[in-house]
Amino acid sequence: MIGSTALMRNPSPKGLPPPPGAQPDDGATPQLRAADTEMARVLKTKPLRMASDSQSGTIAYWKHEPLHDVVEPMADHVIMTYPAGSQALERRSGKSAAISTARPGVVTIIPAGSTSRWDIHRSMHVVQLYLPQRTLLRIADEAGTVSPGDLLERTGHPDAITSRLLLSAADSLEGSATLDTLFRQQLTDLLATRVLAAHAGVPAAPQPIIGGLSPMVLRRSIERLRSDSDADVSLAALASDAGLSRFHFCRSFKESTGLSPHAWLRQHRLEQAMNMLRETDEPVVSIAAALGYSTQTAFAAAFKKLTGETPSDWRRRTR
Structure with a gap:
C-alpha cells in the first residue's frame, strides 16, 4: 500500500476492531466512509x-508521511500502486499479518468494508483508485x-499490468x-476488468470482440468526438449514442478504427x-486554450510526447 497510514481515532490497547462480517453491496452502508475521506483522515494530508x-x-495521487494506524471500513474498494522507490509494508487484519514491499509493479488492495492495521516507516508516494x-x-x-x-486482500502483490494502468491514469x-x-473513464473500465480477472473470488472471462461499429454509428461517434462545441464526449454519452454498453463500445470502436476513443480524440486534437x-499566427497559449488544455505547459508536454518537439519548435521547422 503506497504510503497509506491508517489512523484509528481511539485505538484500542489490544489492537484492531473486529473485521466486518459482510461485504457492502454498493458502498451505500451509512457507517462506511467514502474512500477519499478515510484516506485523507489516515494519511493526514490532501492528495x-x-x-x-x-x-x-476516483483516481488520487498522494505523498504521505510514515503511517502507523488502522484503516477503517470504507464504502469503496481501494486499489493502489507505487510510482517509485522501495518501502516495507506491514499489514495486520485480525490474527493474520502480511509483510511485503511497496515498489513499482506491485499492487495493494483493500476490499470495501474491510479493516486493517498498517505500519509504514518512511514517507512515500502512492496512486490509488477508489472503485x-x-x-x-x-x-x-x-x-x-x-x-x-469479494475482492481479495493484496499487500505488495506482483501485478505489472494493473500497476502500469494505474500509473497511466495518474499521468x-x-x-x-x-x-x-x-x-480516465477508459482506464477505469480496463482496471475494473483487470481486477475482476486477477483479484476477485470469481475470475472474469470477458467475451471476445464480435465486430466493429456499423458505418452509421461510427460516423455519428466520430462527429461527436470532432465537435468543437460543448458536446458531451464522455464514454457514457458515446456508448449511449451507439446503443451499447461502455465496455462493448470501446472494444467495437477500436475494432473499427484501430484506436481507442481517447487515442482517436488525442490524434484529432x-x-x-x-x-x-502552421496556418495561423495565434500564440501557443491561445492554441492550448482553444484545444481545451488547462495550461500552455500541459499542451506543450502533450504535443512533445506525440511529436518529439515543442509546439514552438515544430512551428519554426514547418513554416
Whole structure:
C-alpha cells in the first residue's frame, strides 16, 4: 500500500476492531466512509492530484508521511500502486499479518468494508483508485461474465499490468479536461476488468470482440468526438449514442478504427494543433486554450510526447 497510514481515532490497547462480517453491496452502508475521506483522515494530508467520475471511480495521487494506524471500513474498494522507490509494508487484519514491499509493479488492495492495521516507516508516494462495487458489477454485466465475488486482500502483490494502468491514469490528472476525462473513464473500465480477472473470488472471462461499429454509428461517434462545441464526449454519452454498453463500445470502436476513443480524440486534437500552428499566427497559449488544455505547459508536454518537439519548435521547422 503506497504510503497509506491508517489512523484509528481511539485505538484500542489490544489492537484492531473486529473485521466486518459482510461485504457492502454498493458502498451505500451509512457507517462506511467514502474512500477519499478515510484516506485523507489516515494519511493526514490532501492528495497532490485527484479526479473523480461518478460512473467509474476516483483516481488520487498522494505523498504521505510514515503511517502507523488502522484503516477503517470504507464504502469503496481501494486499489493502489507505487510510482517509485522501495518501502516495507506491514499489514495486520485480525490474527493474520502480511509483510511485503511497496515498489513499482506491485499492487495493494483493500476490499470495501474491510479493516486493517498498517505500519509504514518512511514517507512515500502512492496512486490509488477508489472503485465502487457498482462499477465492478457493471463491468461484469457488460462483459458477460459471472458476478464478482469479494475482492481479495493484496499487500505488495506482483501485478505489472494493473500497476502500469494505474500509473497511466495518474499521468492524466493534468492537461486537457476532455481528453483526460475520457482517458480516465477508459482506464477505469480496463482496471475494473483487470481486477475482476486477477483479484476477485470469481475470475472474469470477458467475451471476445464480435465486430466493429456499423458505418452509421461510427460516423455519428466520430462527429461527436470532432465537435468543437460543448458536446458531451464522455464514454457514457458515446456508448449511449451507439446503443451499447461502455465496455462493448470501446472494444467495437477500436475494432473499427484501430484506436481507442481517447487515442482517436488525442490524434484529432494533435492534427488541429498542427494546422493552427502552421496556418495561423495565434500564440501557443491561445492554441492550448482553444484545444481545451488547462495550461500552455500541459499542451506543450502533450504535443512533445506525440511529436518529439515543442509546439514552438515544430512551428519554426514547418513554416
